[in-house]
Amino acid sequence: MTPIPWRNSQPVGFTLFAPGPRILEIYLGVDPAAWGGGVAGRLLRGAEDHAREIGRDTLELWVINDNERAVGVYEKAGWVGTGETQRNPSSGRLERRFRKHIG
Secondary structure: OOOOOEEOOEEOEEEEEEEOOOEEEEEEEEOHHHOOOOHHHHHHHHHHHHHHHOOOOEEEEEEEOOOHHHHHHHHHOOOEEEEEEEEOOOOOOEEEEEEEEOO
């Protein structure tokens, strides 16, 4: 399990997991006050560790299409866009899928 990052006694990020047969889909969030502090990178590394622990070799996530800050974080961590898009069921905003193979 990925630990929740804390700052000043407050949680500043989270990772949720939806495991499939070979793929681990992740949902990641970081408090904007903690942006630029390495929280997202630590959460992504923790997600990779968790995927290995449960025998998954691929991780996937969806990111809002115009969230260039998050896209940059994912690409820096070795994630690759798949070209797939979808509308977020809650907001209707366009999302794109990213994937990382770790095994």
